[in-house]
Amino acid sequence: MAGKKLTVVVTRRLPEAVETRMMELFDVELREDDTPMSRAELVAAMGRADVLVPTITDTIDAGLLGQAGDRLKLIANYGAGVDNIDVSTARQRGILVSNTPGVLTEDTADMTMALMLSVTRRIPEGMAVMQKDNWDGWSPTALLGGRLAGRRLGILGMGRIGQAVARRAAAFGMQVHYHNRRRLHAGLEEPLEATYWESLDQMIARMDVLSINCPHTPSTFHLMNARRLKLMKPTAVIVNTSRGEVVDENALTRMLRANEIAGAGLDVYEHGRTVNPRLRELNNVVLLPHMGSATHEGRVEMGEKVLINIKTFDDGHRPPDLVVPSML
Ligand code: 8YV
Numbered sequence: 001m002a003g004k005k006l007t008v009v010v011t012r013r014l015p016e017a018v019e020t021r022m023m024e025l026f027d028v029e030l031r032e033d034d035t036p037m038s039r040a041e042l043v044a045a046m047g048r049a050d051v052l053v054p055t056i057t058d059t060i061d062a063g064l065l066g067q068a069g070d071r072l073k074l075i076a077n078y079g080a081g082v083d084n085i086d087v088s089t090a091r092q093r094g095i096l097v098s099n100t101p102g103v104l105t106e107d108t109a110d111m112t113m114a115l116m117l118s119v120t121r122r123i124p125e126g127m128a129v130m131q132k133d134n135w136d137g138w139s140p141t142a143l144l145g146g147r148l149a150g151r152r153l154g155i156l157g158m159g160r161i162g163q164a165v166a167r168r169a170a171a172f173g174m175q176v177h178y179h180n181r182r183r184l185h186a187g188l189e190e191p192l193e194a195t196y197w198e199s200l201d202q203m204i205a206r207m208d209v210l211s212i213n214c215p216h217t218p219s220t221f222h223l224m225n226a227r228r229l230k231l232m233k234p235t236a237v238i239v240n241t242s243r244g245e246v247v248d249e250n251a252l253t254r255m256l257r258a259n260e261i262a263g264a265g266l267d268v269y270e271h272g273r274t275v276n277p278r279l280r281e282l283n284n285v286v287l288l289p290h291m292g293s294a295t296h297e298g299r300v301e302m303g304e305k306v307l308i309n310i311k312t313f314d315d316g317h318r319p320p321d322l323v324v325p326s327m328l
Helices: 016-025 039-048 062-066 087-092 105-120 123-131 160-171 200-206 226-231 249-257 296-314
Strands: 007-010 027-029 051-053 074-076 096-098 152-156 175-179 209-212 237-240 263-266 285-287
Touching (some): 007 016, 007 039, 016 296, 039 062, 051 296, 105 160, 105 209, 105 285, 160 175, 226 249
Parallel strands (some): 007 051, 074 096, 152 209, 237 263
C-alpha cells in the first residue's frame, strides 16, 4: 500500500483528537452528523473503503458483507464487543476484523459498581425526592436500602471486565463468586480471591447480586432465560453492563414486576434502543442508556486502538487486536 493512503470510512463521529490524528494518517471520510448509517449507506461505504470503522450501532451481517465488493480489507471496530459483526463471514471473504479490548475495562467495571450501588441504595429514588422538593427531612426509616459488604456477588463471565468488577467488589467487602467457560488460575492479572462455580445454575441460586459480564455470542444468547432467572433469590439484584441479549428481557421484566427478583441495574437492552416499556414503570430498576464505557479518556483510548490497528495493517502486519472466529 506504500505511497497511497488508505481510504478509511468512519460510521459515527469520534472524539476530535481521534478524528484529527486519523486524518493525518489516512484518507478519512467522516460522517457529517452523528446519526447511525442506514443499511444502504453502509453498503455504499463498504464499497469505497479500504477500512471501515463501525460501532455497535452498525450491524455488519453476512448479507451486508456479501455486497461489500473487493476493496474492503479491514473492519476496525470502535468497540470491544464484536457481536455487531459476522466475523466468520468476514474471514471467509478475506476481510480482517479488529476491536478495542482493554481500554474500556475500568470504566465499564466502575459503571457496574455504580449500578449495583444505585439499585441497592436507591439512589435514583433519593434524587427524585430532592428534585421534586419532597424531602420532609431526615427519618430513621426513610429510603432504606441494602448493604453490599458481606453480600455474595456472582460474576457471569470472568474476562477483563469481570475481573475488574471482582477487584472492586472485593474492596467493597463483597464475597466474589464467578462462572466462566473455564476456571481461571489465581488471577490473570493479579491475585484474585473468587470462588469458581462450574454450574451456573448452582451459582445463580446462591447469589445476592448477579453481574453479567460475558460477551454476546450464539452460546450466551438468553443464557439468563426465564428458567435461570427463576433460580435467583427473590431478594437478589441483577446488573447488566455487557449485552442485553444475554438476558431474556421480557422474562426479567415480568419477574421484577412480580417482585420475584428484587431489582435490576441495566445499561444494555435486548433490542438496543427499544426498551420494554414496562421496565421504565418500575422503581426497583435503574436504567442507563449504554453508558458503561462513556468516559472522555476511554473514548480517546478506543480511538487510539483503532488507529494502531489500521496503521499496523497498513504497514503490512497483523493488527494487534485481530479478532478471529475461534476467539468467540
Ligand atoms: C461501546 C461496548 O461504547 O465496546 C463495547 O463492546 O459495549 C461499548 O461500551 C460501544 O460498543 C462502541 O461501539
